Amino acid sequence: MRPRQKHRWLRWMWVALTLALVVSFVLTALAPALAASDSSTSSSSSSPAATGEAAGSGRTVVVLGADLTEAQRQEVLRLLGLDPATWDGEPLVLTHQEEVALVGDYVPRQQLGSRAISSVRVEPAAPGSGIRVETKHITWVAPEMYAEALATAGVKDAVVYVAAPFDVSGTAALAGIYKAYEISAGESLDAQRKDLGAREIGVMVRIAQEIGNPEKAGQFLTLLKERMAEHPPTSREEILALIRELEQDLGIQLSDPLREELATLVEKLRDAGIDWQAVTTQLQQVREQVNRFLGDDTPILKGFFNQAWNWLLQVVDAIRSWFGQ
Template sequence: MKFKTIFSKLLIVLMAITVVLPISGNRVYADAYKVVTLGGDLTDSQKQEMLKYFGVTRQDANVIDVNIDEEKKYLGDVASSDKIGTKSISCAYVEPTSSGGLNVSTNNIYWVSSSMIKNALITAGIKNANVKASAPFNVSGTAALTGILKGFENSANGGKIDENKKKAANDELVTTGELGDKIGKDKAAGVMNDIKTQVVKDKPKTEAGVRKIVENVTNNYNLNLSTGDIDKITNVMNKINGLNLNFGDIKSQLGSVADQLKGTLSSEQTQGFFAKIINAVKNFFSNLF
């Protein structure tokens, strides 16, 4: 009788263990949904600073390094050496989600904007994710996309991204940044988004067809761009056109970027309008005395 009692207790313990273990396993799996990529050339203290900024620890997220060779692989043909640099500094937080679209923010990134990154992620085929790009000090952010894409691929809910999409996305990011140097980051992102929308929708059969779309959109913005600028934009749009992206799949994403940028541009225009009024009033009174 005593033996049966002991055996029953052991059986209960074993059953409890089999129930608890899968739960523990699920927690580990869920943690892998969050990925942080750290610049391989950061010091240990800088890496810890970045983890703190992203609000994670090495125990509750998949933390991986990105090295300069990985960055050069995708940026070497499209970005100047001063934009790439010689060290891997940029960091990223990636959390793929099942809905909610792309939520992108940046910190200590001066050359690349959140809208530029969002546009590039759409090209790469990412639909839903919370993304943060940052660095321990001010950097251009050109290489941030490399870390973001690597983070997405190494997350439990991510997946392998086509190499052509990666290259096109990085090319788009750099080209938009260069255009932004001339017309402003938000306007550049808006122009590139409008061109991409038209290209993906119409799917031109020739490079001349792509170039016509580029010229039409830039003319609508009244941009006085050089032939070289048009060539660069046409080149990246040819790459995007070759990806055969489904317009129906990304229509809402492209529209959300356009809506976001329209609000920003409208705000800038309003500020410019009131600035003109204030200057006119100042000039009026200064002429009276």
């Protein structure tokens, strides 16, 4: 091979290796977000509950709102990923009184409504897989909000589907999820932690209304719990400082009354003796959604990509040195 041809061949090989490295890095970085996005939008017709298989210990449980008409019951079963013509399970029923008993003190009356419409399906997930939530026709409670409240209540390794035959706020569905999970898992959740989960829903809905973004409200609390696990605040001043820091990171601004209400919630969460490392483990998918949602102007994401880019440059320099470039 002539020297000029060899030099050209080495140059093209260097280019090919660099491109392959860049593509590999991009795919690796995007894989978790793509997987989380796919799981949140994919059809549940092939899920373990639909096929009759169990993903872990326990069993699939369906809870339907007591005020659904027969036609709405059929529609909701389909939205929950079940075929009404072939599914032979016996759903439980949740009344509006049960919903009020759980969240009535924390959710505005207009959001709570007067009928039990929201319905849920809960199925066990593989140990260590965490909590995953999907919703249909739920307007004010994002999947992240349910996941946050469930993790606080002590729910572990579950796949949760929440649906209604038409758009509803979804604030009362938490009562149905608790009921279904306790039967599915064969164990009762701690009453105090269930109440804290309900209080969370109420606060997150008010945050969502104030900033106009339910998803961001849930992600706000996800990051808040992560910071609590890393550096537990010891005073209300530290809690308020942490809240303001997260507001800046997410590009939002809360009113002073809501910020104070959130600080009170954090104090109750802090004093409940909850293992926050265990909670954040259950919220792995929620954290992936948070990372996907954050803009490139936030310190968290910017820091990650700066480190990744520096690493990539080092590898490229190493490749160049191999060829004496």
